[in-house]
């Protein structure tokens with residue numbers, strides 16, 4: 318059944334409008350679009366007038382069918398638009414909270430630990446951007462005892478000075494007797510191997526004592542953070558203890574690495590191996606396995622370096638060149654006489670390492686500036702120490718002052 322439409326003609330509307338204006342606007346005209354200039358041009362008896370879109374709830378019963386449909390269409394498109402915008406923002410919100418990788422809990426902890434963090438973020442946009450894009454960087458110098466870790470740290474510190482780059486060296490070896498580099502942080506101020514070994518209650522030997530010291534450090538991370546005081550874009554070189562168990566099957570170094578990561582460090586492990594222990598095939602396998610287990614244990618970008626290249630004989634040096642390219646493993650001479658079975662085992666292990674490009678050693682000659690530069694370039698790439706960052710060059714005046722002081726000392 319056709320519904321009766323109580324529509325008004327344009328003539329009637331004009332009358333209402335006049336009345337409305339004379340009445341001081343007391344009558345409700347919220348739904349009629351009387352100001353439409355087209356209305357003056359159309360038939361005054363026409364009934365399908367426009368409804369004012371600004372009116373929230375036009376009484377639909379008061380309009381003809383055509384207009385009613387038009388209102389419905391407008392309302393439907395509004396609904397679709399609102400739904401689309403709603404879904405977009407809801408998806409964006411969900412993504413940013415759950416899937417973007419942003420660690421809200423970590424951020425909250427950092428702010429709780431250091432309230433100035435939030436303050437600086439708000440007041441200094443440059444700092445905020447820098448924190449987001451520039452973490453602190455750290456070379457974790459690891460490897461067996463006597464592989465040359467402390468010497469490497471000293472050499473790198475000097476090389477950084479030559480390059481005019483800034484780096485901060487940290488000693489995390491509680492058993493270090495002496496080192497040549499200038500350490501900004503020394504674990505021995507917190508705990509040293511002597512403290513532990515001399516303790517009547519603990520009664521630990523050198524190996525157990527070292528593990529105890531490292532575990533003690535994990536219980537005192539506030540000390541480490543306070544002393545390291547990592548700032549954005551800082552570059553650290555961390556000298557680690559030489560007990561190989563720390564990197565192969567104990568968890569303590571991994572705990573330290575994870576903590577540093579949580580402080581927004583970008584870490585890479587630099588695994589040092591004495592080249593004397595690599596010149597022979599069997600030794601090379603065991604060195605490779607040690608490097609491999611360290612790599613899988615620490616779970617950070619990893620680089621292997623052969624140290625003490627300068628003390629190799631010319632023939633050993635020639636042989637060692639074969640190790641720098643994993644595809645040349647097959648050319649490596651079998652220097653010792655193995656039993657058939659052992660030779661087969663060594664061959665198989667070599668093949669696995671070769672086939673999967675698992676481990677490669679970069680030779681480092683500490684007396685050759687070019688060799689150090691090359692190793693550093695690889696490490697920088699590994700740490701993604703990018704080209705877009707400002708190189709922290711020491712202030713010229715500061716450098717002049719230091720030179721003057723050195724001269725004075727020499728004169729004395």
Ligand SMILES: Nc1nc2c(ncn2[C@@H]2O[C@H](COP(=O)(O)OP(=O)(O)OP(=O)(O)O)[C@@H](O)[C@H]2O)c(=O)[nH]1
Nearest residue numbers: 461462463464465466467468558559624625628683
């Ligand atoms: N010729 C030569 N000797 C080196 C080189 N690197 C280290 N050494 C020597 O190797 C010995 C051990 O070096 P360190 O730097 O103390 O080794 P480390 O890995 O720190 O030793 P631990 O602290 O005991 O784990 C020292 O006598 C160094 O002088 C090198 O590149 N060439």
